[in-house]
Amino acid sequence: MRTVIFDLDGTLADTSGDLIAAANTCFRALDLGDLLDPVADAATALRGGRAMLRLGFSRVDGFGEADVDAQYPAILAAYAADIDTHTVLYPGAMDAVEALKSDGYAVGIATNKPEGLAETLLQSLGVRSAFGSLIGADTLPVRKPDPEHHFEAVRRAGGDPRRSLLVGDTATDRDTSRNAGVPSVLVTFGPGGGDVAALAPEATLQDYADLPRIVAELIG
Structure with a gap:
């Protein structure tokens, strides 16, 4: 998948x-x-x-x-x-996740936040059930940019690592995708967004409404 x-x-x-x-x-x-x-x-x-x-x-x-x-x-x-006083989901993020799922994609999360904290935050935001996997910094013996971190997130979501991509925002995410041999899409609206084009991802993302189209272009 x-x-x-x-x-x-x-x-x-x-x-x-x-x-x-x-x-x-x-x-x-x-x-x-x-x-x-x-x-x-x-x-x-x-x-x-x-x-x-x-x-x-x-x-x-x-x-x-x-x-x-x-x-x-x-x-x-x-x-x-005090994990969620100021935290907000980016506009359109979950709409894009649901659109991808409707189009037949599996979705998961690979984060260098400790797994327990990521789990707590996603539950608090009410979106944990939308994702088929969650791999945190301490889930495996390795973490991003080790490609196994990405691959295991794909496998636990029920997918095929050879037909996957990574959506991120930093050089760590770009390095992870390179090491895994998969495309990356880097968002431009985060705090480091002004510099992500210099990392030469396969695509950049300014608006989550565009993500389903970009994903289809990159991995079909």
């Missing part, structure tokens, strides 16, 4: 506000105040907890990688406690 695998953060949903809030919770606990800005640092937020901690600690003296490691469990806990 032809299959479309989606990234989550920055692709299906803008999760940056809640991620930044979780990081700032950690920084405030260390009496450092809010070190990250929800708008200016949104792109870093979508690269994960460690990236946010590194950026914040780079703005003050006396903190380094050991502090990133020490605070990583705390940022996960803060995020889990």
Whole structure:
């Protein structure tokens, strides 16, 4: 079966506000105040907890990688406690998912967010049942950009890895598709969207209404 695998953060949903809030919770606990800005640092937020901690600690003296490691469990806990206050699905995302399913495609998710957090967020947003698979950062021994992360998401959705593509928003997603030998579609409306064309994906996506047509052109 032809299959479309989606990234989550920055692709299906803008999760940056809640991620930044979780990081700032950690920084405030260390009496450092809010070190990250929800708008200016949104792109870093979508690269994960460690990236946010590194950026914040780079703005003050006396903190380094050991502090990133020490605070990583705390940022996960803060995020889990308040995961959906600011998060929103991108306009038309779920309409496109349902259109693809109606056209006979399997759909799934491959994210570098821990699986439990991804599951909680998707359930909270009311869309988990729309996807045939969910592979998180800790589901397998490997994670994106390892191609097995993509392949397993395809298999668990009931699809054929040879007839699949990846919809994402970052260089990690592009590298995953290259490593897997499948096309990628990168969205332009996320925080890093202005730079995705330079990654040379097979297609870029400005509006989810166009996704079914693009998918049909790329994998039939």
